[in-house]
Amino acid sequence: MDNLTLLTVGVTLLACVLGVAGAHVYSSGRAQRQALVARMSQTGQTPLPTGRRQRFAGLDRRLRATRAGRRLEREITATGLDLTAGEYTVYVATTLLALYFTIGAVFAPFFGLLAAVAGLWGARSFLRWQRARRTEAFINQLPELTRVLANATQAGLALRTALAMAADELDDPAGYELSVVADQLALGQSIDDALGVLADRLPSRELIVLVTTLILANRAGGQVVTSLRNLTQTLEERKETRREVTTMLSQIKVTALAVPLLGLGFLLMINTMTPGALDKMTGSVTGQIATVTAFGLYALGAVLIRRFSRIQV
Structure with a gap:
């Protein structure tokens, strides 16, 4: 009986040890797989893992098999959105159908078609806007990034180590983008690339x-700390200037948005x-041409207002 008890206890302890070891191996393997998929996603080979169940996986696989799908996936990855190419395509198609039926019911069927075309352009513009927004957020973090790099290099750390440390200390999007750079360096890619x-x-x-400053410092050496200190001060000043310019141009941006909305308001009032x-106006070819021309002029006015108000800082 004593031997049976000791055997049971021993088997139980062994099972517990094996269970803990298995959980550890599983967690480490999962982390390595996620890191590998994150690195591969930068080249468009596989979608970025998000910790959630991805929808429309079949459509996503078919899209990634085409050149246009891979280009779309790279654009979505650059925006930082938690989307796959398949999900984006389905959401855009659903939105276009909703616009067609909704606008067609409120105004006229021809306006529903115009709304669907405008929605397709808006879907592409949304990706560009999201990418510009992410870039703007990254630019706002550049002074802090250069300060971290300057402190790390002044402490005697190599540039690769300084980039990895900055990736751990900074928030997204700078932290994520630098972690991608650190992963590429760990895979053997050069700092320049x-x-x-x-x-x-x-x-x-x-x-x-x-x-450019980091690449030149890595190639030729020199006063990298001094350069980063001066660059930090310059970026701080540019950040404040950009903020002031954005505030001054906010009214003009609202005007550019209000111009086409006024046209839609007039049409709704007439209807x-x-x-x-x-329906009578768009029932003939002449009316359709006039409608397209009017919308084109409204869009041209909005674009010209934004072009004239664009100030490069």
């Missing part, structure tokens, strides 16, 4: 200056005062 990919992914003057007027 890793930083060059970062500059291509988030194009901006400030980042190009920083990348309310005279029901069926828009």
Whole structure:
């Protein structure tokens, strides 16, 4: 009986040890897999893991098998959105159908078609806007980034180590983008190539200056700490200037948005005062051409207002 008890206790302890070891191996393997998938996602080979169940996986696989799908996936990855190419395609298609039926019911069927075309353009513009927004957030973190790099290099750390440390200390998007650079360096990629990919992914003057400074310092050495200190002060001043310019141009941006909305408001008012007027107007080829021309002029006015108010800092 005593031997049976000892055997049971021994088997139980062994099972517990094996269970703990198995959980540890599983967790470490899962972490390594996620890190590998994150690195591969930067080249468009596989979607970035998000910890959630991805929808429309079949459609996503078919899209990633095409050149357009891979390009779309790279664009989505640059925006930082928690989306796959398949999910984005389904959401855009659903939105276009909703716009077509909704606008067509409120105004006229021809306006529903115009709304669907405008929605398709808006979907692409949304990706560009999201990428610009992420780039702007990264630019705002550049002074802090250069300060961390200057402190690390002054402490005697190598540039690779300084980039990895900055990735751990900074918040997103700078922390994530630097972690991608650190992963590429860990895989054997050169500093010039890793930083060059970062500059291509988030194009901006400030980042190009920083990348150029780091590349030159890595190649020729020199006073990298002094350069980073001076660059930090310059970026702080540019950050304040950009903030002031954005505040001054906010009214102009609202005007550029209000111009096309006024046209839609006038059309809705006309259709309310005279029901069926828009159906009669767009029932002929001449009316359709006039409608497209009017919307084109409204869009041109909005674009010109934004172009004239754009100030490069």
